[in-house]
Amino acid sequence: MKEILANLQKRVDINERQLERLLEAFVLTNDFWEAIAISRLPFNTVVEASRQLYSEGIISFEDAGRVVLTEKGKSLIDIEKYPPSNYICESCKGRGVSLEQWQELLEDYRRTVEGRPEPLLEYDQGYLTIDSTIARVAFADGKGDIRKRRIIILGDDDLLSLALGLSRLPEKITVLEIDQRLIEFIERVAKERKLNIEVLKHDLRNPLPSELLGKFDTFFTDPVETLKGLEVFMARGIASLKGEGCAGYFGLTTAESSFKKWRDIEKLLLNEFGVLITDILSDFSLYENWDYLLDSIKKDLPPLQQKPEALWYRSSLFRIELLEGYKVSNEEGQGEIYLDEESIAWSGRENR
Amino acid sequence: MKEILANLQKRVDINERQLERLLEAFVLTNDFWEAIAISRLPFNTVVEASRQLYSEGIISFEDAGRVVLTEKGKSLIDIEKYPPSNYICESCKGRGVSLEQWQELLEDYRRTVEGRPEPLLEYDQGYLTIDSTIARVAFADGKGDIRKRRIIILGDDDLLSLALGLSRLPEKITVLEIDQRLIEFIERVAKERKLNIEVLKHDLRNPLPSELLGKFDTFFTDPVETLKGLEVFMARGIASLKGEGCAGYFGLTTAESSFKKWRDIEKLLLNEFGVLITDILSDFSLYENWDYLLDSIKKDLPPLQQKPEALWYRSSLFRIELLEGYKVSNEEGQGEIYLDEESIAWSGRENR
Numbered sequence: 001m002k003e004i005l006a007n008l009q010k011r012v013d014i015n016e017r018q019l020e021r022l023l024e025a026f027v028l029t030n031d032f033w034e035a036i037a038i039s040r041l042p043f044n045t046v047v048e049a050s051r052q053l054y055s056e057g058i059i060s061f062e063d064a065g066r067v068v069l070t071e072k073g074k075s076l077i078d079i080e081k082y083p084p085s086n087y088i089c090e091s092c093k094g095r096g097v098s099l100e101q102w103q104e105l106l107e108d109y110r111r112t113v114e115g116r117p118e119p120l121l122e123y124d125q126g127y128l129t130i131d132s133t134i135a136r137v138a139f140a141d142g143k144g145d146i147r148k149r150r151i152i153i154l155g156d157d158d159l160l161s162l163a164l165g166l167s168r169l170p171e172k173i174t175v176l177e178i179d180q181r182l183i184e185f186i187e188r189v190a191k192e193r194k195l196n197i198e199v200l201k202h203d204l205r206n207p208l209p210s211e212l213l214g215k216f217d218t219f220f221t222d223p224v225e226t227l228k229g230l231e232v233f234m235a236r237g238i239a240s241l242k243g244e245g246c247a248g249y250f251g252l253t254t255a256e257s258s259f260k261k262w263r264d265i266e267k268l269l270l271n272e273f274g275v276l277i278t279d280i281l282s283d284f285s286l287y288e289n290w291d292y293l294l295d296s297i298k299k300d301l302p303p304l305q306q307k308p309e310a311l312w313y314r315s316s317l318f319r320i321e322l323l324e325g326y327k328v329s330n331e332e333g334q335g336e337i338y339l340d341e342e343s344i345a346w347s348g349r350e351n352r
Numbered sequence: 353m354k355e356i357l358a359n360l361q362k363r364v365d366i367n368e369r370q371l372e373r374l375l376e377a378f379v380l381t382n383d384f385w386e387a388i389a390i391s392r393l394p395f396n397t398v399v400e401a402s403r404q405l406y407s408e409g410i411i412s413f414e415d416a417g418r419v420v421l422t423e424k425g426k427s428l429i430d431i432e433k434y435p436p437s438n439y440i441c442e443s444c445k446g447r448g449v450s451l452e453q454w455q456e457l458l459e460d461y462r463r464t465v466e467g468r469p470e471p472l473l474e475y476d477q478g479y480l481t482i483d484s485t486i487a488r489v490a491f492a493d494g495k496g497d498i499r500k501r502r503i504i505i506l507g508d509d510d511l512l513s514l515a516l517g518l519s520r521l522p523e524k525i526t527v528l529e530i531d532q533r534l535i536e537f538i539e540r541v542a543k544e545r546k547l548n549i550e551v552l553k554h555d556l557r558n559p560l561p562s563e564l565l566g567k568f569d570t571f572f573t574d575p576v577e578t579l580k581g582l583e584v585f586m587a588r589g590i591a592s593l594k595g596e597g598c599a600g601y602f603g604l605t606t607a608e609s610s611f612k613k614w615r616d617i618e619k620l621l622l623n624e625f626g627v628l629i630t631d632i633l634s635d636f637s638l639y640e641n642w643d644y645l646l647d648s649i650k651k652d653l654p655p656l657q658q659k660p661e662a663l664w665y666r667s668s669l670f671r672i673e674l675l676e677g678y679k680v681s682n683e684e685g686q687g688e689i690y691l692d693e694e695s696i697a698w699s700g701r702e703n704r
Contacts, residue, residue, distance in 0.1 A: 015595075015676070017596065024496075081496060081499050081500045082496050082499065083498075087451075087454075087494045089441060091441050091443040091444065092441035092448065096446040096447060098442065138439045141435050142435060144376075144435075146435075148430060148433045149433070244367040244368070244369065245368060245370060259628050259675055260675055260676070263626075263628040267622050270615065270618055270619050276618065277632060278611070278634070280630065323615055
């Protein structure tokens, strides 16, 4: 194990426990994409590690890109270290919130978003499942952050604004969005259903317009997961809030953000913005698979030529809250915010 | 509202959203103790605020210390801002983990801890409910932190060591405990049931013995909630772990730690210890009520003369993980670690 780890560490940032968990993931599933989710490692780390593990005969690939741990691979790990199941509560899918009281909204929202625009690589899009969207609303409502609140959504490929609008709970919903297709979709539905949603075309790299500063109770965003992108999205969110006690929600993946990046983000929130992290709920949100995935990556391993079937792309839900001493910044975001070496689309960037 | 807030702020650290939530809590329940839990404010803040709210005729007290919001109080808030229920999943009590596969352990543990020593003020004791203890085991097992792992428990009034021991899952369990009664109880059960538990008498203010440094995969602790206490408990836990990928679990309340203290603790973890916070699960754990409570506080409000019935004392579950760059310290803890002005027992300290 030590030798294999040392070989891997020449190529990727991985520790022994992470390697152990990755190999376990290949026992728990033959679906490469699902194994990425189980490992909680970045997509690019798993792919690069898998190239090496394959060349050392530790994993092999079968029909349709299915991955298996070889006998050599199995001899490296103690399968009994990981539980056979993960005890996720069936009723709430491990989220802790019940959607029982939200079924009517859920069905209305499901019908309403039919025909939505497909995700685009250009804006790093990809959207939450219907369940995950409504679960965010329910969780935030339980915290007192929805009813009669002024809510801002920074980038809305998830169409969360429509879920909130249809709930009729918030006082007002404002969406900042760059994609004309989404703007038109949201505006059309809002008009048809008489929802209190305002949509503004805005590139979040640019500072917030002054009329939006300090005006909201709650923000939601699924940020671009580069550190620069996150800094810009968090800055905009925090600058939009009225003050102490107001809250922000965002999703963060392990697929595009290593735990080291998570630590950098937490430090950013605490040290640069002075806010509190009140909740971190692992893998709270699932995303629908998106069509451009295979076009955005290097396809040199068999599983990377197969569209994923499982909902493998997940994010953890963070809630932050403003306390006395928090800091506002509303400066221009400089340079590349959409891509870093942990982005899934990093390996395919030369193709474009 | 502004005037009442300004008056309150002369006495306690509270913001508008917090006051709003406290008043809502008094609508949602007449049980003062439960209102403390709903408000997510420190016990001492709620008590001091309630003295003032009572003197201004915003709340009143009824038979058996029940609290009600007066008409004047009701006129101050918009009850529609808070949801009528909090959507907590019934099956898992909002924890996200199912205990279905743990029922046998749960019942065994319940029988085993009968006759356990009662909590003592001297060591800031108070123990988790049976459910909450087993839920911690289940959650940590789902993360891969239990099976065949070496586990250390820093202070074990919860008797978590016995739950872990009875599960037969960890490789080894080590308990550091100061209270001779608990040491004897754990040792007796461990001997009777042949559990792989080692108990060492240790005051956590003192550095860890060198033979325990860097030896464990996982630590658990319910720290004393002063900043000094937390620093000492976290230092001991982190110093006991083997290295990267190893994890620590601890509970943190809102009853004895304001959100400002939460922020200080998060900063401590990230900046001083360089570890990552991977999970924060609000109100994951409930505690049994303890006999010394009323003796430890100033009883100048009617509800403070009544023993609580509801399980009002709750903690959120934090999981931290060691990443490259984490820092170890094993120095002596100086001064008072058991009491600060957010401690429940602060107001009654003159009686002792």
